Amino acid sequence: MARAQLEPAWVLSTRPYRETSALVELFTRGAGRVGVVARGVRSGRARARGLLQPFQPLLASFSDRGELGTLGAVEPAGAPAALRGEAVFSGWYLNELVLRLVPRRDPLPALFGHYSAALPALAGARAGAALRLFEKRLLTELGYGLQLPETVEPDAWYRWDADHGLRVAEPGPSSYPGASLRALAEESLATPESLRDARRLLRAALRPHLGGRELRTPGMLRTLRKVAGGSAGK
Numbered sequence: 001m002a003r004a005q006l007e008p009a010w011v012l013s014t015r016p017y018r019e020t021s022a023l024v025e026l027f028t029r030g031a032g033r034v035g036v037v038a039r040g041v042r043s044g045r046a047r048a049r050g051l052l053q054p055f056q057p058l059l060a061s062f063s064d065r066g067e068l069g070t071l072g073a074v075e076p077a078g079a080p081a082a083l084r085g086e087a088v089f090s091g092w093y094l095n096e097l098v099l100r101l102v103p104r105r106d107p108l109p110a111l112f113g114h115y116s117a118a119l120p121a122l123a124g125a126r127a128g129a130a131l132r133l134f135e136k137r138l139l140t141e142l143g144y145g146l147q148l149p150e151t152v153e154p155d156a157w158y159r160w161d162a163d164h165g166l167r168v169a170e171p172g173p174s175s176y177p178g179a180s181l182r183a184l185a186e187e188s189l190a191t192p193e194s195l196r197d198a199r200r201l202l203r204a205a206l207r208p209h210l211g212g213r214e215l216r217t218p219g220m221l222r223t224l225r226k227v228a229g230g231s232a233g234k
Contacts, residue, residue: 002063002065002066003061003062003063003064003066004028004030004060004061004062004063004097005061006059006060006061006073007025007028007029007030007031007059007060007061007062008028008030008057008058008059008077008112008116008216009026009028009029009030009058009059009060010026010027010034010054010055010056010057010058010115010116010119011024011025011026011052011053011056011058011071012025012026012027012054012098012099012214013025013094013095014052014053014097015052016037016042017037017038018167019041019042020039020040020041020043021037021038021039021040021044021085022037022038022041022042022052023035023037023038023068024036024037024038024052024071024131025073025099025194026058026060026062027098027102027112027115028112029042029107029112030059030107030109031064031105031107032056032102032103032104032105032106032107032108033098033099033103033105033106034062034064034069034070034104035067035068035069036062036064036068036071037068037069037070037071037119037156038052038071039049039070039071040200041071041216048071048074050076050145051074051075053080053088054091054092054095055080055081055083055091055119056080056081056174057076057078057079057080057116058074058075058076058077059074059075059076059077059197060073060074060075061073061074065212070175079180081119081120081122081123082120082123083119083122083123084123087123087127087219089217089220089221089224090122090127090131091119091122091215092217093121093131093218094115094118094119094131094134096215096216096217097134097135097138097206097215098104098115098138100164100210100212100213100215101138101142101206101209102138102142109143110141111137111138111141114133114134114137114138114141114173116119118130118131118133118134120148128189128195128199129189129190129195131197131199132184132189132198132199132202133187133189134186135202135205135206136184136198139202139206142209142221144203144205144209146160146165146184146202146205147165147166147170148166148181148182148184148185149166150185152178152181152182152185153168153178153179154177154178154179155179155180156168156177157169157170157172157175157177158175158176158178158181159174159176159179160176160201160204160205161173162205162208164183166176166195175202176197177193177197179193179194180196180197180198180201181195181197181201182192183198184197184201215232
């Protein structure tokens with residue numbers, strides 16, 4: 001049975017378990033994604049209850065055995081990421097990506113670092129770029145990295161597919177301008193066009209790894225925007 005002592009961690013999700021406990025999915029630096037039982041955490045006097053929230057950096061101790069481990073001591077490791085409004089949905093989106101794509105017990109310390117940097121960036125003016133760069137780095141760390149060679153010509157257009165990568169193509173709704181591909185490769189998504197094209201390409205690259213099931217968070221945000229738009233028009 002593996003034990004971790006005050007391991008840097010983030011909460012990806014929690015759900016009730018029995019009368020006073022919770023099932024918690026953690027993303028940790030040293031052990032990767034782990035599922036643990038937080039015993040008694042939903043009781044009135046449980047100190048950890050307020051800490052086991054998304055976007056709060058933690059130091060967590062846990063034992064890891066079988067499918068689920070047991071959470072021990074937990075301490076704050078800094079201030080929570082200050083996400084408000086739609087930025088909260090962006091944070092949930094990162095969590096959903098990790099839950100859906102990262103296998104349990106696969107240590108990915110570089111990805112943990114990328115996640116830890118992306119969360120606070122979602123509160124800033126470059127939130128869109130932070131999302132796209134996390135998606136790109138996630139694919140790379142999982143072994144599915146996009147092949148964006150230096151030979152991509154900024155003035156040319158390309159098609160992309162999961163089996164063959166990039167191919168020179170005619171301009172159109174299914175192709176990408178080389179300038180946007182270069183911006184993504186260099187992680188310099190500074191224009192609305194490069195962000196739009198990066199979003200489209202990365203969604204296409206993620207889709208084959210999602211098992212045919214759509215991510216829930218983007219749909220939730222679209223629904224919220226429709227409701228807000230309808231209310232504003234009344």
